[in-house]
Amino acid sequence: MEKISSSQRLRTCRACGKKFEYPVKGSAATRHHCDDCVAVPAEMRKILERLNSRVTQLENQLRRLQEKPAAPSS
Ligand SMILES: [Zn+2]
Numbered sequence: 912m913e914k915i916s917s918s919q920r921l922r923t924c925r926a927c928g929k930k931f932e933y934p935v936k937g938s939a940a941t942r943h944h945c946d947d948c949v950a951v952p953a954e955m956r957k958i959l960e961r962l963n964s965r966v967t968q969l970e971n972q973l974r975r976l977q978e979k980p981a982a983p984s985s
Pocket residue numbers: 924925926927928929944945946947948949
């Protein structure tokens with residue numbers, strides 16, 4: 912017996928990183944792309960995804976640096 916909550920799932924767009932709810936009635940958004948990026952041509956979306964993954968990496972690195980400041984030893 913599957914329990915499906917009535918509330919929408921919050922997803923992160925692969926292309927722009929935006930948080931969006933899915934599924935939303937009347938919205939063209941897919942599981943991986945928000946309704947903005949769904950309208951973008953596939954080749955362009957690929958580039959957006961590449962850039963977004965770099966931004967995500969940088970954000971993670973930044974977070975790590977903030978958690979553990981690189982204090983000079985000695
Ligand atoms: Zn998007």
